[in-house]
Amino acid sequence: MRGVRLLWPLLAILIAFAVGGLLTWAFGHDPFSAYGALISGSLGSGYAISTTLTDALPLMITGLAVALSFQSGLFNIGASGQYWLGAIVAVWLGYSLKLPTPLHLLVCLLAGALAGALWAALIPGLAKAFRGANEVITTLMMTYVATYLGHYLIEGGPMQAPGYTPQSPHLLPSAILPNLVSGTQLSVGIFLAPLLAALTWFLLSRTRLGFSLRISGYNPRAARYAGVRPVVAILAALGLSGALAGLAGAVQMMGVDHRLFDSFGTSYGYTGIVVALLARNNPFGVLLAALLFGVLSSGANAMQINAGVPFHLVDVIQGVIIFFVAAEGLMRYLRLRSGGNS
């Protein structure tokens, strides 16, 4: 069974690339040169690899955020909203506070995490815990609220930098994560990813809190018998998940963007879901899955420029991967059809 569990996601990836290839071919492009451009654009040089890692980092952390909530039986599909809250707060403290470097970095990162945690736990969390409101809907709604909040703050709101461009002031140098490879955008933030994955794993599988979260996700009734209070489990799961997503936003601002500008979108949350599901919510698997999507993301532009294939092909590939991961029952179904026993 364990072999199947690992095989199936790999098969899903293969099927997705095949579907993407067919689609490319149907629109009159050569799928091999498209994928060639994708690979060389993402892994073909030191610069390309740095870009891939840079693109993978926010996906790694949001993927961990989503995986943590899924393991707790909650669908936090609004990681994007928590990401932007973390980004907003980190940028605000990053240009307005005057602190020595290491302290300033720490304050911005922690405040970003806290902002994401509150965005997830305060409204969707409390609404779920006390009113049973479906978190699938509320977390996504709060994502739209967060993106409009971001727009407001830099389009005539209190965070707009002097001038007419919709952007915030630049971060102070003390709040910028040091660059790791000069000439690229890769920052030392990349080291946070394995650290956070290890922490998430430790929390979920080695602590009492993690046990309560997982048992609530697996079997809420058993959780109640085991003395887990559902309200606490819900708030903790959404809060921790939101904290990770918020941290992702903070790291992205402090390592790459260095200011808020009009790039608010909802895509990180969705890709985070794909990453978590592909990794079967395993924190270390999340790192690998995010790396794959980092490759797709950084290679997509090269593919568009060199092979003329719209980079949205990557979104199709994502969609197919995730559909097949979700339709895991297909495996069982095919085996029954062919007469085998499982």
Added chain:
Amino acid sequence: MNVLANSELWASTLALAIPIAYAALGGVMSERAGVVNVALEGMMATGAFAAVAVSAWSGNAWLGVLAALLCGALLSMLFAWATVYLRADHIVTGLAINILATGATGFLFNALYGPLGTPSNTPSLPRWVLPGIDQIPFLGKIVGHHEALVYLFFALLIALAWIFRRTATGLRWRAVGENPKAADAAGVPVLRVKFWAVVSAGAVAALGGASLSIGSLNSFSPHMVAGRGFIALAAVIFGAWAPLGAFLASLLFGFATALAFQLQSVSNIAKNLLLMLPYLVTVLALAGLVGRTSPPAADGQPYDPGR
């Protein structure tokens, strides 16, 4: 308060509610058969895109509507196959369908139209005028002239309510969502009923997308659905899983959107803060009401005939 006395506010409440209401009706159709439908957002995106693409290509907006119906049904077949026959998790599969639909429409939009976007001469649906009714003061201005899909919605609403309450099909439909085991024992082909319920739900939700893209406007953009599928899901819950209830709840969310637009022109509250309104109303509606309505008993549970 003279904003509320403006008939334009109420007319646009109705117009903005209809895309959500179609999706919500699809949600009711699916959840009454026991399948939680998070994929409404993807169905709407597919419908919106198919409607514009075929309308632009054929020069006939009604063919666009037909295309939306078909594409919605096709995508829904994928969703229904995975959830009903493969017993995949409804929410996870629904999210997958959304990601797939967003990706596919974005890809096709770029491959077919490039940076210029959909052609500006794409035909949009006709606006119908209800003769006589449009002459009634105030009310006539609100309900008297709208695009065709607004009026067709009411025909669909009545038909569906009738099917649910008065026909054998409706009884089987509700039975598989309430107690599939009993339905099975009574000889209802549970899986087939569920499958077609979900497929028709997708077609209806796609009409909501079509009304968004070639109803009031005549263009498509990749993120135009903007969470309406999830607002529709909230409308299903808020409307207690009933067709009429889902429509009334959609009106509430349409009102929030219309109010946000109206206030932009008469108040000096920042545009971006006003645009949060429909999303906040959705959260408040869910937090304020849930627990007082309950879903069909077997909603969200895959049915395995062998057990």
